[in-house]
Amino acid sequence: MRVAVASGLALLFIVAGCSDDEALDDEGQETGETEGYGPARGELEITGIEVSQSVVQPIYVDGTVVDPTTYGVPLVPNRHMWVRALWDPPLEWTPRPLIARLHVEYPDGSEQVIPDRETQKGSSPIVVGKSTADDLLSGFYWRLAAEDVVPGMRYSVTVVEPEPAFDIPKTTGKTRWPRDKNTALPVSGDPAALNLYIVGVHYDVPGCSTDTSVLPEAEIEAIRSGFEVWSGIETNSVTIDTSLSVDIGTQTDVLSLLGVVGPIRAEYADIPDAFFLILLDDCSVVPDGILGVAPVNSDPPVLGEASMRYGAGLWNPNDIRESVNTAVHEVGHAQGALHAPCGGAAGPDPLYPHPNATLGARGLDPLTAQFYAPEAYTDFMSYCRPYWISDYRFTKSYNVQRMLTAWAGADMPGPSVALPDGYTGSVLTGIVQAGGESQWWVNANPMPPVAKLGGELRVSVRTGAGEIELATDTRLLPDVPEGRLVQVPLVDGVAFEDVVGIDVQAVHGGLTLEVDAGEIRDARALEFNVRG
Structure with a gap:
């Protein structure tokens, strides 16, 4: 048995086969189970128990255990968890301090009995009035350590008198919630982590010299914290690699950086779970314009699309919060997320379940315990503010990350990836905007995307031997109005050296482009720095 004792309070001593009532003799003396004076008197009712790992999930409501199949979010293993027990005293009630205990039982038979957090701090909460949804102090609460949130755990809550209260009648109702025995807490068995590679930029142009490859530890x-609170992943599972960087000595922008980070990501196509995010400090006083961009990946993820998990963002040291928001937002696209529909964001998710990108459930910060009202805050994948994470997005994030984590740990093999017939090892990639603006590059890719003929953008390659239409893979670039990223694996023996130009035609909208080979940047030998 594991016994949790906090702040020097010797609150927890378990005696097998002894109920709370049996722990006291007729004079109310402590006889073993707890330092206290028996179950709370006066018909106190616990009307709700809820947990949160960023999004609040009720697990017991008005006498009924909530069916786990109706949960709005998964319970992620090895992630900090707030637990709240909401009280509702009767009309005839004597306000006074009470101690609540969270009983946590583990699959190996061990148990923790944890006093509520205010009692741990040295002052038990005074129970008066009904608990409110957005006031942590108006109920009993606990914060479970990440390592104590595991599959197969069970729980219950009891409340005891810390001082004699024999003038108050004993309760005739429940003294343990939800049930007399511990109740299952359906924590998922699938681990989920997030692997991030930050590609720094040594940027040196007239009037601006910056370096995001050496960001301060803070x-x-x-x-790291931004990704942890806004992702369905385990605590302390965000790994950040800062060993990669590039030198840029000409004026650039965040959209053009896709043509830098994309080829670098393709060099590491054998890392299935990593997201590559290039960050540029362009010396702006405040964040402005397009702050970030990333192609939308598949959801659920596809093993063969590892080289597509990348994005670009501006990093402004004058506004770290906005810069972090941008980073998490762009990786959200790389996880497969469209925009939450609010603020005129392009490419809104038609399946988003809540109006105006609202959250759908209360948010509760796993680090600071701040509440976020579901109607006042919007999902971070929208263009409205202020931000938090919705139940919809948290669930999506967990489902993506648990699959990527499984692939990285070789817990599941994933589908095999077959190269297209006649693949020459290079992929032609273009950013195409609605007005006809475009930029193109070619890079090596050992794991090209699965392309098909007749896609949204049709691409024909002109060579000395004639013109041939090649299969394409087209992705949304939601942060660029009507922007698309199109990839064209060079197949059928077509080498880039043979290409004299390409013709692009949009299936809808009438857009046509003619691009000469000289306008296509050769990124197959892109130079970048790797710090040991």
């Missing part, structure tokens, strides 16, 4: 930790 800024790295801000990135």
Whole structure:
């Protein structure tokens, strides 16, 4: 048995086969189970128990255990968890301090009995009035350590008198919630982590010289915390690699950076779970314009699309919070997320279940315990503010990350990836905007995307031997109005050296482009730095 004792309070001593009532003799003396004076008197009722790992999930409501199949979010293993027990005293009630105990039983038979957090701090909460949804102090609460949130755990809550209260009648109702015995807490068995590679930029142009490859540790930790609270992943599972960087000595923008980070990501196509995010400090006083961009990946993820998990963002040291928001938002696209529909964001998710990108459930910060009202905050994948994470997005994030984590740990093999017939090892990639603006590059890719003929953008390659239409893979670029990223694996023996130009035609909208080979940047030998 594991016994949790906090702040020097010897509250927890378990005697097998002894109920709370049996723990006291007729004079109310403590006889073993707890330092207290028996179950709370006066018909106190616990009307709700809820947990949160960023999004609040009720697990017991008005006498009924909530069916786990109706949960709005998964319960992620090895992630900090707030637990709240909401009280509702009767009309005839004597306000006074009470101690609540969270009983946590583990699959190996061990048990923790944890006093509520205010009692741990040295002052038990005074029970008066009904608990409110957005006030942590108006109920009993606990914060479970990440390592104590595991599959197969069970729980219950009891409340005891810390001082004699024999003038108050004993309760005739429940003294343990939800049931007399511990109740299952359906924590998922699938681990989920997030693997992030930050590609720094040594940027040196007239009037601006910056370097995002050497961000201060405080800024790295801000990135780590941002991903942790807004992703369905385990606590302390965000790994950040800062060993990669590029030197850029000409004026650039965040959209053009896709043509830098994309080829670098393709060099590491054998890392199935990693997201590559290139960050540029362009010396802006405040964040402005397009702050970030990333192609939308498949959801659920596809093993063969590892080289598509990338994005670009501006990093402004004058506004770390906005810069972190941008980073998490762009990786959200790389996880397969469209925009939450609010603020005129392009490419809104038609399946988003809540109006105006609202959250759908209360948010509760796993680090600070701040509440976020579901109607006042919007999902971070929208263009409205202020931000938090919705139940919809948290669930999507967990389902993506648990699959990527399984692939990275070789817990599941994933589908085999077959190269297209006649693949020459290079992929032609273009960013195409609605007005006809485009930029193109070619890079090596050992794991090209699965392309098909007759896609949204049709691409024909002109060579000395004639013109041939090749299969394409087209992705949304939601942060660029009507923007698309199109990939064209060079197949059928077509080498880039043979290409004299390409013709692009949109299936809808009438857009046509003619691009000469000289306008296509050769990124197959892109130079980048790897710090040991």
